[in-house]
Amino acid sequence: MNIRRGFKTEAKSLALELRTELGLGPYVPFDPYALAAEYGISVVALSELDCAERAHFLKRDGSALSGALIPDGTSVIILDNDAQMVVRRRTTMSHELAHVVLEHAFGLSLADERKCGLGGAQEEEADWLAGELLVPYGAALRLARAGATDEIVAQRMDVSLAVARWRMNGSGARKVAARARSRWASTRR
Structure with a gap:
């Protein structure tokens, strides 16, 4: 993992600040489109493009x-593949917005559509911040304490099952909740 020391803690705080700007607490689904609007970032659906490449970008086989992020003077535009499932689009939007919020330098490369092009630490940071935006640690911990399944987390936070699983396990929320239950059980004996 290439994430710099302390970044995950910073990402928790930053995600909560961004959610607060939108009037959202940590326990409700995050709307990346509202954050893009708040920051004046244009979002262009790929289906709206009128060019030969449009068909290539809109493939549904996972390779599209x-x-x-597309530079536009001093701003950026986010291309959004609206042929994909909404939960996938929300995750992608959160990832691209994380690059903007974290002020990552970037260059546009559409040669390999499966990679954002930034690589290494910047990609991992954007992934982690996107995860914190979509399922903040506090929400993951509350859901873990309640014994929520990945399916319940996905439904409550409006994310994919894969994102729910990643956040519940990768954030450490389930381990923290399990340890607390174990300590509580041992004191009751």
């Missing part, structure tokens, strides 16, 4: 472009 999910989203991309």
